[in-house]
Amino acid sequence: MTSTTTNDMLRLYGAAASGSVAVEAVLTLLDIPFKLIEGETWSSDAARDLVGERNPLRQVPTLLLPGGETLTESAAILIHLADSHPDAGLSPALSDPLRGQFLRWMFFVSSAIYSLHWIKPDVSRIGASQSARDDVVNAVHERIAFCWRNMDAQLTPSTYLLGDTLSVLDIYVAVVSRFGPWRERFYAEAPKMTAAIRRVDHEPRLKALWEQRFPHDS
Numbered sequence: 001m002t003s004t005t006t007n008d009m010l011r012l013y014g015a016a017a018s019g020s021v022a023v024e025a026v027l028t029l030l031d032i033p034f035k036l037i038e039g040e041t042w043s044s045d046a047a048r049d050l051v052g053e054r055n056p057l058r059q060v061p062t063l064l065l066p067g068g069e070t071l072t073e074s075a076a077i078l079i080h081l082a083d084s085h086p087d088a089g090l091s092p093a094l095s096d097p098l099r100g101q102f103l104r105w106m107f108f109v110s111s112a113i114y115s116l117h118w119i120k121p122d123v124s125r126i127g128a129s130q131s132a133r134d135d136v137v138n139a140v141h142e143r144i145a146f147c148w149r150n151m152d153a154q155l156t157p158s159t160y161l162l163g164d165t166l167s168v169l170d171i172y173v174a175v176v177s178r179f180g181p182w183r184e185r186f187y188a189e190a191p192k193m194t195a196a197i198r199r200v201d202h203e204p205r206l207k208a209l210w211e212q213r214f215p216h217d218s
């Protein structure tokens with residue numbers, strides 16, 4: 001007889017309105033059950049301590065695979081999930097000519113854009129004084145806007161960012177573009193990407209997830 005324990009299931013440290021929602025969206029599309037361990041790491045020491053047991057950087061998303069292996073880094077988690085379920089078609093295969101650009105933009109969103117948000121909860125993390133907080137946050141948002149503009153200029157989206165197939169890149173951008181400087185600015189900086197991302201916002205399989213975990217109103 002086999003029994004199912006929590007450890008047979010994926011466990012995800014996450015938070016509403018965070019990067020973990022991209023992972024939650026992909027798990028939803030793949031129809032993979034998971035246990036969510038909720039905690040708003042950017043505003044709560046208790047949440048940081050909780051995820052810190054598995055990820056010394058104390059950040060979400062952090063994914064525990066069945067058996068206990070820890071995966072961190074949103075881009076790595078998304079690529080791993082997509083590549084592990086090739087039938088779902090959420091990442092271009094190694095042999096697909098789109099694979100290079102897929103990896104390029106996944107890592108661009110992760111390293112050039114998402115990582116900058118770490119500065120915002122406490123600007124002393126980069127040695128700035130609290131009195132400079134607004135200026136620092138504005139500068140971060142301007143850099144992010146520049147990065148979206150740069151990405152938009154170099155992509156030729158179709159139905160989705162890389163062509164006619166939904167990939168985890170679309171999901172990732174749909175979530176990270178909800179962070180500051182927020183969607184109105186994203187639409188202004190990334191007009192070519194906008195339609196594909198709006199399509200992801202309105203993906204019927206993700207309707208309930210977006211509403212519960214990261215509502216979008218525009």
Ligand SMILES: N[C@@H](CCC(=O)N[C@@H](CS)C(=O)NCC(=O)O)C(=O)O
Nearest residue numbers: 018019041042059060061073074075
């Ligand atoms: N490089 C990480 C960044 C993750 C990250 O910044 N997560 C935020 C939530 S969206 C966090 O946990 N912040 C905690 C903090 O600021 O201390 C990734 O791509 O997963």
